[in-house]
Amino acid sequence: AQSVAQPEDQVNVAEGNPLTVKCTYSVSGNPYLFWYVQYPNRGLQFLLKYITGDNLVKGSYGFEAEFNKSQTSFHLKKPSALVSDSALYFCAVRLDVGYSTLTFGKGTMLLVSP
Amino acid sequence: NAGVTQTPKFRVLKTGQSMTLLCAQDMNHEYMYWYRQDPGMGLRLIHYSVGEGTTAKGEVPDGYNVSRLKKQNFLLGLESAAPSQTSVYFCASSNSQHYPQETQYFGPGTRLLVL
Numbered sequence: 001a002q003s004v005a006q007p008e009d010q011v012n013v014a015e016g017n018p019l020t021v022k023c024t025y026s027v028s029g030n031p032y033l034f035w036y037v038q039y040p041n042r043g044l045q046f047l048l049k050y051i052t053g054d055n056l057v058k059g060s061y062g063f064e065a066e067f068n069k070s071q072t073s074f075h076l077k078k079p080s081a082l083v084s085d086s087a088l089y090f091c092a093v094r095l096d097v098g099y100s101t102l103t104f105g106k107g108t109m110l111l112v113s114p
Numbered sequence: 115n116a117g118v119t120q121t122p123k124f125r126v127l128k129t130g131q132s133m134t135l136l137c138a139q140d141m142n143h144e145y146m147y148w149y150r151q152d153p154g155m156g157l158r159l160i161h162y163s164v165g166e167g168t169t170a171k172g173e174v175p176d177g178y179n180v181s182r183l184k185k186q187n188f189l190l191g192l193e194s195a196a197p198s199q200t201s202v203y204f205c206a207s208s209n210s211q212h213y214p215q216e217t218q219y220f221g222p223g224t225r226l227l228v229l
Binding site: 049 | 118147149154155156157158159162164172173204206217218219220221222223
């Protein structure tokens with residue numbers, strides 16, 4: 001079975017400061033990892049994904065994430081937060097073999113204060 | 115290109131009533147999915163389809179049925195609604211040619227309240 005843990009229900013950060021949203025995963029094999037963002041009353045939007053290769057993945061809106069195999073983590077980061085980054089962020093994982101479905105974490109609410 | 119659309123946007127049902135949620139995509143995607151989103155529980159997969167005429171159960175399939183008669187449409191049915199099915203329902207689709215690293219594209223959601 002595969003699972004995703006997002007240990008923080010909410011992350012608060014001031015505008016201009018760096019932000020980190022944490023994600024750890026568990027799979028019995030090589031993972032494909034994704035970050036999605038959900039703005040109020042909207043569907044999820046893709047941010048970035050790790051497939052293979054460089055452990056640092058760059059995505060939309062200045063976000064990046066670092067894949068750490070030894071710590072089974074895929075934390076989302078941004079050097080300088082914007083108020084408009086305030087949203088619900090989901091980490092997701094699937095296996096790279098066979099047909100496997102995407103498993104989502106419970107989500108982390110990011111609140112960026114002016 | 116409308117992407118993924120869902121109808122209706124909001125619905126109120128009484129316990130025991132039935133309804134069908136419609137998902138449509140215009141990206142010629144093979145794979146389609148139905149999720150439900152509940153506070154503190156993230157997204158959970160209800161059913162999915164890997165092609166026209168095929169469906170499979172996800173994590174929480176009980177109380178739901180699905181059909182994929184046309185490639186662009188994926189229907190989610192509730193035969194006898196229960197208050198536990200009050201949720202926000204999201205449909206998604208993805209391009210099988212890029213599997214398993216493909217991105218899922220989500221619809222705007224349907225809010226369902228069962229009284």
